[in-house]
Amino acid sequence: MITDLVAKAAREAPLPAYVYDLDHLDAHMAAIAAAVRTGPGRVEIHYAAKANPDPGVLATVARHVDGIEVASGGELAHVRDVLGPDVPIAFGGPGKTDEELAAAARQADRVHVESRLEVRRLAAAARAAGTRVKALLRVNVPGGVGGVLRMGGGPSPFGMDPAEADACLAELPPEIELLGVHAHLASGLDAQACAAQGRTVLDWAAAFAARHGVGLAEVVIGGGMHVDYTRPAERFDWAAYRAALRLPDHGPLVRIEPGRALTAYSGWYVTDVLDLKRSAGEWFAICRGGTHHLRTPVAKGHDQPFTVLPTGTGPTIAGPVTVVGQLCTPKDVLARRVPVERIGVGDRVAFALAGAYALNISHRDFLMHPPPALVRVGGGADQV
Ligand SMILES: Cc1ncc(COP(=O)(O)O)c(C=O)c1O
Structure with a gap:
């Protein structure tokens, strides 16, 4: 439903134009943040900036989230530029260049590492920068639940197979501080399917930690919340999603990483x-x-x-x-x-x-x- 504010802007704008309704976004984000923060356990939101890196959108979303997920050196520089030095940034994405790993070591708060080789390359970048880097292993967790845009749960260039994650732990370089596990398996999931996918990741991460006798401070269960383009008035049910995650009171910090369902x-x-x-x-x-x-x-x-x-x-x-x-x-x-x-x-x-x-x-x-x-x-x- 077009609001009066957008209709007025649409009548007056030079054409063609994108109109971003930041009041609408602010209210939408406030409702999502409230739903996600209600319930047992701790859930943080990192906005996947790839969905829309417009400065006005970023600044509005940033008021309601705990950090930003970026997937390139370009996004990292842009988000730092727009939001400043204090916003927590997680750097993810496949195929990171040496320059991007160096920038991530200096400017990101944590890195989602995609392969065993990338762990070694990130350690080298950290060594060169004279720092330690906080990292999460991005794992292609088996048993995803489907979705429109599948990125895991089967053969995939994203993340590493469980056996590779085991190998990473066995040879973790001293420059890497392991924070936890990251997964983003699919997009386009309704509340129940998205929560089931999140539970699959959480259960896998708990078994992984137990197997290796390590504590995991954080588990990222991805984004992928559905936007129904055929029914524009429908909204992802954030409260049902939060409840269906069935989080314990004292588990690891759970982080979600939505993009589309926040700004669309x-x-x-x-x-x-x-x-x-x-x-x-x-x-x-x-x-x-x-x-x-x-x-x-x-x-x-x-x-x-x-x-x-x-x-x-x-x-x-x-x-x-x-x-x-x-x-x-x-x-x-x-x-x-x-x-x-x-x-x-x-x-x-x-x-x-x-x-x-x-x-x-x-x-x-x-x-x-x-x-x-x-x-x-x-x-x-x-x-x-
Ligand atoms: C690693 C990662 N996290 C989060 C997202 C955001 O997904 P969505 O916009 O479907 O919520 C994506 C999208 O491709 C992604 O690749």
């Missing part, structure tokens, strides 16, 4: 209709911009939900319409055969759920159209 609902991609065309019996609305700004529907294979703002004075139609962009490819489709009461030339169209994995995953240089404007509305916007 607070971002809008706004454009306008340049042309309306009937082709072989079907209506097409051709919009300024397209999937080079909002790649999400192509990447995930859904129709991006949208609201039509009747701002145009050109011809209009009603009925099923396929909304496309300006690119010379049949893949440039934002939504297919969606019934509408009205869409017309000059009308503005505001695509919802564009606050995560949207602009930053898009191939924005293709065809050299101008980039979208960035408009931040809401209380936090003036702090950026």
Whole structure:
């Protein structure tokens, strides 16, 4: 549902534009943080900055989380730049370069290590920096529960197999302080499935610690909370998720690492209709911009939900319409055969759920159209 604040910004913005509603994000984050912090045990939230590293989004999210997860040297530098030296940062991701490991040793609070070789390379980086590094072993824990975007629980370039984790413990270099275990097995899970996956990781980590006679201070059970693009009013049930984790009072610190379900609902991609065309019996609305700004529907294979703002004075139609962009490819489709009461030339169209994995995953240089404007509305916007 488009709010008055976003609708006003959408009517006034230079087009195309991303509109970030930071008031909405602030309230959404407050509710999530309250749900996650209620119950037995300790749960921390690290925001996966890859979902949306916009400075206004980062600053707003940061008020409600315990730290930020970054997955590249670029994200590390950006997050430090935007949020300053004090925000706790966890550095993860596969294929870290020597430069990234060196930066992580100096500027990150903990590193999620992806392989046995990477443990050795991180130790060398720590030695060169004259420091010890806090690390968690990212493990491809067996027995994940599915999900839309699977990253573990089977053959995977992410993390290490359990036997490799055993080997890492046997040869842990003195420069590495082992904090715990990290896993992120899949994305797109509802509350019960996501909690079941978290429990699988927690149980595995407890058995791993017992087998080696070590204490684990932290277990990261990943992100992956579902965003339902077909039902934009639905929300991940954070309270049910928290309860279903069934945490003991005195276990290790549990950390979750969500991205999509935090920021998706607070971002809008706004454009306008340049042309309306009937082709072989079907209506097409051709919009300024397209999937080079909002790649999400192509990447995930859904129709991006949208609201039509009747701002145009050109011809209009009603009925099923396929909304496309300006690119010379049949893949440039934002939504297919969606019934509408009205869409017309000059009308503005505001695509919802564009606050995560949207602009930053898009191939924005293709065809050299101008980039979208960035408009931040809401209380936090003036702090950026
Ligand atoms: C290691 C890791 N943590 C967290 C996330 C965030 O996942 P999501 O945005 O589905 O919550 C990702 C996403 O790819 C990831 O790779």
